[in-house]
Amino acid sequence: MEFTLLAAAAVGVGGFWSMLRWEARRGNAAGCALDLWDVGLTAGAIGLLGGRLIAMAQVGINPLADPAQIILIRSGVSTAGASITALLVFTFLARRSLLEASDAIGPSVLAGLAGWHAGTVITGSWLGTVSSLPWAQTAPGSEITRHPVEIYTALAYLAAAIGIAVWKQRGRPALGVPAGLSLAAAGGVRLITEPLRISLTGGPKWLYAAAVIAGLLLATWRHFVVRTT
C-alpha cells in the first residue's frame, strides 16, 4: 500500500519538475542563481520529515523510542507542520534572493500540489462528500456517488499555476507579487474545497486562511506600495 503513496508523490514531483522546465524555457528565474529543483526538493523532503515528526508527537509516539515509525508516512503527516517546515527551509536556503526565488518557484509548487492531489486517485482517497452531479464517482464496491474532490483541487491548482506563470511572463509584475499570489492560491484552493472533503479532523483551515491572507498582503504590498515608490 505504501507504493501507491510513493506513486502519488511521484506524480506531484513530476508536476513540479514539468512546470519548472516549462518556465525555465521562457526565462524564468533570471534574477535567481539558485537551482530551484534542488531547493524545492530539499525543502519538500525536510518538510515531509518535519510534518511526520510533529504528527507522531501529536499522538504520543516518541520518535527516539520508536524510530522505525518515522518512515510510516501513511499513518499521518501534519499538514501544518510539513508546510511550515518546508517554508522555513526554503526561506533559509533562498535567503540571499528570497523574493526572486519565491516568484520563480511559486507556479511550480502549485503544479506539484496539482500532481499530488491528482495522484490521490492512485491511493484511492480522492472522493469526497455525497453528490448526485453527473460527474460524481463511486468507490469500488460502493453505490454511493461522491464528488471527485481531489480532481477539483488538482484542476484548480493547475489553473492557478498556469495563470500565474503566464501572467508573470506577459504582465511583468512587481517582484514578490507572483509569490504572494501563489501562496494565496495554495491556501485558497484548499480552503474552498475543504467542505467537500471527508475528514476526521476537519483539516487545518487556519493554515489555509493564513496562507491566503499572507499571500494577498504580500502581493498587495509589492504591487501597490513598492512599485509606486
Add this chain to the structure above:
Amino acid sequence: MLVPTLGGMQKRLFILIAVIGILAAACSSSAEGSTDAGAPQPVTHAELMTEITSVGEPSVVNSWASWCPPCRSEAPLLASAAKANEDVHFVMLNTNDDPANATEFIAQTFADAPMAQYADPTGQVTFAMGGGRGLPVTMFYDTDGTLVQIHRGILDEPTLAFYLDEIKR
C-alpha cells in the same frame, strides 16, 4: 580503630539472604508482568460475527499486534476515530500476540477509547473474516453486518474517514 567485620559464615548467610531476596523480587515482578488480568479475551469467528450483526450499528474490526510497527503507528488514529464516532462499533482484534505486551499496549493507547478488545491467538479469526497473513487489516461492516470493505495495510486518515462515511449510510 576497631572496624566490625562479617565472619565467613555471616558473609555467606548475608549473600544467601540477598540472593533469595533478589530472586523473590524477580519472581514476584515476573508474575506481575505475565498476568493476564485485563488482557483481551479470545473470541471465535462465530461469536464476533454475531456481535457485529446484532450490535445495531456499523462496525470496524481491526486486526493488530503489538509487535507490528504499522499496527502501532495507526493505533492512535483508530483510538481517536472511535472517540469521535460513538455511533460506530470498534472492535480491536489482537492477533498472534503476547498477552502481556498486548495488555500494556492497550493500556497505553486504547485506555479511554470506546472499543471492544478481543484476542485471536492463532490468527484464525482474522483469516476467516477475510484477512490475509499480514497485519494490520481492517474490515468495515454496515449496520446489517454486511462487509463493505477490507483494507489491508496501514490506514491513513482520509481512507478511514471515507470508509466510516460509507458504512454509516
